[in-house]
Amino acid sequence: MPARDLPLLIDAARMAGRVATSFAGKTAQRWDKPGGAGPVTEADLAVNALLHNALTLARPDYGWLSEETEDNTTRLQRDRVFIVDPIDGTRSFVEGSNTWAHSIAVAEQGQITAAVVYLPLRNKLYAAALGQGATCNGLPITASDHTPLGQSTVLAAKPALIETHWKNAVSPTFKRSYRPSLAYRLALVAEGRFEAMITLRPSWEWDIAAGALITTEAGGSALDRTGGTLRFNNADPRLNGVVAGGRPACAALIDALA
Incomplete structure (x- = not known):
């Protein structure tokens, strides 16, 4: 299908x-x-x-x-x-x-x-x-698979860096960049041009659905902010944030989140 x-x-x-x-x-x-x-x-x-x-x-x-x-x-x-x-x-x-x-x-x-x-x-x-x-x-495109978080560039809006989101109120070290479209952010990390993207607010399914599959099919991860699997067509079509991109960077980001 x-x-x-x-x-x-x-x-x-x-x-x-x-x-x-x-x-x-x-x-x-x-x-x-x-x-x-x-x-x-x-x-x-x-x-x-x-x-x-x-x-x-x-x-x-x-x-x-x-x-x-x-x-x-x-x-x-x-x-x-x-x-x-x-x-x-x-x-x-x-x-x-x-x-x-x-x-x-x-x-x-x-x-x-x-x-x-x-x-x-x-x-x-x-x-x-x-x-x-x-x-x-x-x-074919492939997500980044080796860059440590401290050497990574993460697509994120400034509110994602607020200290209360992170363990011990300390945001991990990474370079931040930004694109306004969530779908484009996901596509960019799938392409390996950035190591990860993160959005910590409730996220509408229509912003995430296509880019999430493109990322995972490129060998990356696309998870919610707790590390949970993304599921779609929910009665409330909002997801609990999204962390996506290369597997190492995503794992490090999720581990650092409060």
């Missing part, structure tokens, strides 16, 4: 890229979601509509979970579900940056089986199917 779904996701991601890039980021109509949930633009909604139509037409028996679709419990009765972030990094899109991404995945019984993260303005398409490895633009 993963091999059957992956070409569908790749085609859908490329279509999404054409739709999203037809909107000018800074001039696209935008508004703020209720409850401080962040911005949304007309491009987010157009991509969401395209993906919903294309994917559910191709797989009418699959459920649907997307940042830009009102959630309901129907998906919980489906064996397989699409998990989608139409544009991950909407603020970057609005600013005219090129670091936003389309994130599309399929979960089967809680496990991601096929995944794509696509950055159309950077011409980078990351893809993976369960048990078949991970690629960027068709070439």
Whole structure:
């Protein structure tokens, strides 16, 4: 089934890229979601509509979970579900940056089986199917597997360094970098360009699902902040933080967390 779904996701991601890039980021109509949930633009909604139509037409028996679709419990009765972030990094899109991404995945019984993260303005398409490895633009990628944490660069927002998150209120030593899109952060550590990424706040499944499989298929780890296995299509679609990337760096980060 993963091999059957992956070409569908790749085609859908490329279509999404054409739709999203037809909107000018800074001039696209935008508004703020209720409850401080962040911005949304007309491009987010157009991509969401395209993906919903294309994917559910191709797989009418699959459920649907997307940042830009009102959630309901129907998906919980489906064996397989699409998990989608139409544009991950909407603020970057609005600013005219090129670091936003389309994130599309399929979960089967809680496990991601096929995944794509696509950055159309950077011409980078990351893809993976369960048990078949991970690629960027068709070439195999591998997560970092040897760098000690003290020599690692970790993708993390500044709040992740707050002392209360760490044992003995001491953050471990590593170099910090940042990208606004969680899906892109996961793809970058899968590619081995950074040793790890970490987010300690509750994280929406649609931000994580595709990148998590790409990371693990690249030989890395993708776990919650306690070291637990990530499971998807939950009734509450939020995960308990995410630590992902090369296995040594991930193990050291999780061990250092309070």
